[in-house]
Amino acid sequence: MQIFVTKDYQEMSEAAADMIVDLVEEKPGCVLGLATGSTPEGLYAEIAKRHEAEDIDFSRVATFNLDEYRGLPADHEQSYHYFMQKHLFSKINVRPENTHVPNGANPDAQAACDAYEASILLAGGVDLQLLGLGHNGHIGFNEPAPEFPKETHCVDLTESTINANSRLFDSADEVPRQAYTMGIGTIMAAKQVLVVVSGEDKAQIVRDAFFGPVTPEVPASILQFHPNAVAIVDEAAFSLC
Ligand code: GLP
DSSP: OEEEEESSHHHHHHHHHHHHHHHHHHOTTOEEEEOOSSTTHHHHHHHHHHHHHHOOOOTTOEEEESEEETTOOTTSTTSHHHHHHHHTGGGSOOOGGGEEOOOTTOSOHHHHHHHHHHHHHHTTOOSEEEEOOOTTSOBTTBOSOSSOOOSSEEEEOOHHHHHHHGGGSSSGGGSOSEEEEOOHHHHHTSSEEEEEEOSGGGHHHHHHHHHSOOBTTBGGGGGGGOTTEEEEEETTTTTTO
16 A cells, blocks of 8 residues: 655545546546545535636446435435535536435335446546545445455444444534445445544554555445555644654
């Protein structure tokens, strides 16, 4: 795993946006795996800026998001569909039919997850998968567990994730208890992985995930075994390494 340390959040966002834009320029029909959370907001803003200023063309790009809350319709303000629309899709010329997010509105978990996994394969797999890092080491919504889940599946969110994400809802009670997420196998199958991490509150988990033992109790630790993984981490998040 290659780790780049940046001065701050803005520099991290610019470096990550550069990598994604470079790929789109090199391979206009590429498949991007995308992530939600606060960390990628800055890099999505940078991509939007670059699209506007340099006319970067996303019309042939396909996107697959990591995860979605089970039970939230696409137009719910806290759904990841809504997040992606607001922060990225509405700002670039990606075609709506080429953007994919697991269907949280489908109550049939097996069907929703199987269809999602199949659509990734049909698209030829993910060229570059963007990831954030949860405080407990989760990637997507793959929570610490006794084993690494392989494919897209339905998960029960942990208390720590519910609490962390409750800041975006009116109260913790409103945070859905389950989500559909790509599995660790789905993520590891991406040709390249790009993890972005910022802030002192992530310093301990950066150390555990990138320098500690590889274990499903720290799901992101598996990225140490990915043949083409890049982490862009700001100084604050790298401060315990
Ligand atoms: C959420 C998402 C993850 C994200 C993580 C960290 O639960 N499902 O994909 O990476 O939390 O989010 P943040 O960047 O806001 O710290």
